[in-house]
Amino acid sequence: MILYYLTGTLLLLWIHVLWSRRAFYKLIWKISGPLGYPIVGMAHRLMRREDILSAFKEEEQKFGQTFFSWLGPYPFLVVGDPQIAQDILTSPHCVNKSFIYSALDDGAGRGLFSLPNPKWNLHRRLLNPAFGHKVLLNLMPIFNQEVNKLIKTFEMLLTEEVDLTKVFQNFTLKIAAQTTMGDKIPSDGINNFSEGLLSCYKCVQDCMTQMCFSPWLHFKAFNYFWKNKDSYKEAKSQIRTYIRNLIKQKTMYEPELSENKRALDQNIFIHRALNLVQKGHFDWQNVEDECNVIVFGAFETTSNTLVYILMLLAMFPQYQDKVFDEVCSIYSSKDDNEVTYSDTQQMIYLDMVINETMRVMAPVPLVARQTEQEVRLSNGVIIPKGLQVAIDIFNMHRRTDIWGHEAHIFNPDNFLPSNLDGKHPYAFIPFTKGIRNCIGWRYALLSTKVTIARLILNYRFSTTFEYQNLHFVEDITIKLKETPLLRIHERNKNILKYEK
Template sequence: MLTWQLWGALLLVLWLYFLWTRRRFYLLTLKIPGPLGYPIVGMAHKLIRRENVLNAIGFYLDKHGPTIFSWLGPLPFLIVADPQIIQDIFTSPHCVNKGIIYKAVDDGAGLGLFSLTDPRWSVHRKLLNPTFGHKVLLSFLPIFNNETGALLKQLDTLVDGGEKDLIPLLQAFTIGIATQTTMGSDVKAISDINNNQLLEDYQCVLETMTDMCFSPWLSSRTIRQLFGKEKRYAISKSRIRGFIRKLIERKLARDAEVGDTVNQLPSDKNIFLNLATDLLKRGVFTWKNVEDESSVIVFGAFETTANTVAYTLMLLAMFPMYQEKAFEEILSLFPDSGDFEVSYEDTQQMVYLDLIINESMRVMPPVPIVSRQTSEDLLLSSGVIVPKGVQIAINIFYLHRSKQIWGEDAETFNPDHFLPHHLQNKHPYAYIPFTKGIRNCIGWRYALISAKITLAKLLRNFKFSTSFNFKDLYFVEDITIKLKTVPQLKLERRTL
């Protein structure tokens, strides 16, 4: 008779064989190439170290083609860098939901627009769309200009001081803008607000959420405690919630004193906090909805904008010929240096700066990989049917650097990639820094206008240089793109 140990071993072998044949069945049925991976773990072992993720996925896309199929543990996983397949996915009502990898975001930032599932996402998105309407964005221009003026003074102290890491300074700057434009321009009046502390808390939560995305066992509070990651994470979450709650309570108390909508302009009514609290009073939103959406919207408004500005400055420092062309364009609009007002009409005339920002987000997309999952069977334009429940990773980083799409110099920085005659034959989904389709980024216009005003003022007043070489950039997978080593920048004051 077989001992219980032998029975256990036999059952384990049968289970592994079942998983293996199930995977082979998926591969044969879908007719999509890709690495089969190992029993149980699939390709999960390749994703443990974040600094290797983009290279590992890129290796298999190079080997098997721009659409591959594999397994993340027991989960079927599709990785896509083909613009037509991406369009199929982003425009399908069966691929609106984010992948399960984003469950960590629910824990860290709250259940808001970033990770809500349909149909609740559709309801919230429709209700919150006015907060990023054109008139509302125009009402933010004084804040963008005022805060960038303060940034100029901070940067002026760094002139001729050697190379510095500007990312912390830019993040503190953008979080100040984010809190004012989403929570109200008078947020600075709160005496105990500390942008640096708030920034540290958001960064701690972001780092822990990323750890949980790539190491799902860290989703357990007990495991986080064992690894020493829970205490600071819990404190940071609590402080962020306290800050958000204070702003909501302050807004509701003020409304109770002066009347809900007295003397408010239409754009004021649509500032995020005003709209969210109005939905709360009408019973459309719960208190938790307002808190969650507020936390997510502040994070989304500052993190990607800070990175876009910082990475653009780094690239221009590495490619000074493009920096000089941008400077000449800005100089023609603003002949006097120092602080100046940038209007919306001015931003529309910065054509070359547009090319630079687009190219920066092509080479260094704000979010390198995004995830979706199929809620029903999905028919691709290739004729393949992707079954319900499949996880999908859209590799924006690889898509934006595809030589088949962007040419032999796809992996270097060249704003000419976005000249009209170079774009005319490109697939509309070949460039998706803010994603596209049904669930595109709600704040993409906000990010571009804010970045443009900031860069115009910085490039008009300072020349940026670095000893860091472009070829030495090493990209690390994160919820937002990160660098293993951050290039330091030197500032010189423009004399004109």
């Protein structure tokens, strides 16, 4: 009897959902896709994160590069077409992030990543100067100093195959703390302080990912059974304490700085945020949230990309040799090992390698928006208000009709000017594009180029793991089911002397 009433209640609920969402069913006649099962839609296909990208690819092959479906009671559009992606990402009615990102508000705070309009637009406009060209130039010494210490760490890793993930997470967290918060974390090896802070950031990030893909964890009734709730709460508390202490230090010692030092420090993100408090644009919660979000964003995707670049160069040594030759040609006329901004502008082939890495392994494989009003797409279809829209960057970057029949293979020549000619400008969007693109994309590329150039100059990388065995996982940022181990080989220190 209980089962009978429960089934009837669920059926009535589903009928109510269908009726209340009837406007979305008009899309079925214009954009096809898998409806899935009652109540769950196609959510059962997306329960395992390692299946999400492949599931979207299968549906795109069946229904086309843009298809319509349901995630539980929520209607959503999956977009793998560059023109439709441009329509969405440039529309003033698709600026807000999807509801699935609400978990990030809890873990990192309501900052640039998830703020809705018009607050997002205000914050973005006010914080843009923190990533301007002159600011990036002033960060070059920090990039070089930390790479010097990273090279010393690598000297201790020459004897066996290693997973470099944790090494680079530690490295990029230190850079993020210095360049955005002005915090000088001790950097000689892996120390207890940065190790503990890194563990907290990783715990919070992993838990936020779980909440994004398991929305029921937001409800206290389910949260009670969540085994990670205590560690998540503690890690989040420690990060917040760290951020608050940094803010407090900056407000206490700012008056004691010399005029030159104060002028230089104004370029740091935290000082920009504090100035906005003085001008009445921010409150203290805004400062704390934005600082927390920017540290998260500055270290996670960059550390992944660095690992993946070295991993792919190890798998394809012919491309690694070309990067080495290019870096050597630049260093042959230099008297020191520092990478300058003008040096990075000459690293054309390294640019191609970085871009190709982000093509086959998009740093953020899926991004999601929601429509605040009706939006007319360039194909004439009108999508209604309240629709969730997922841009399938990962599979769009691998479309054979855009990138050729070997689109799934790593090949930096894809970014030769002649091969880019005629491609849609939104066929490659590792940092997204349009209204809400990544605020720190220039920062990420510059720090990546400095790091890879210095490492390739000093070391050669190899692996026995084969490219075709990589299994990709949607984890907000792109992850691997199994991370290849790399072997690090020291290069001949006399090569540059001979070149000179």
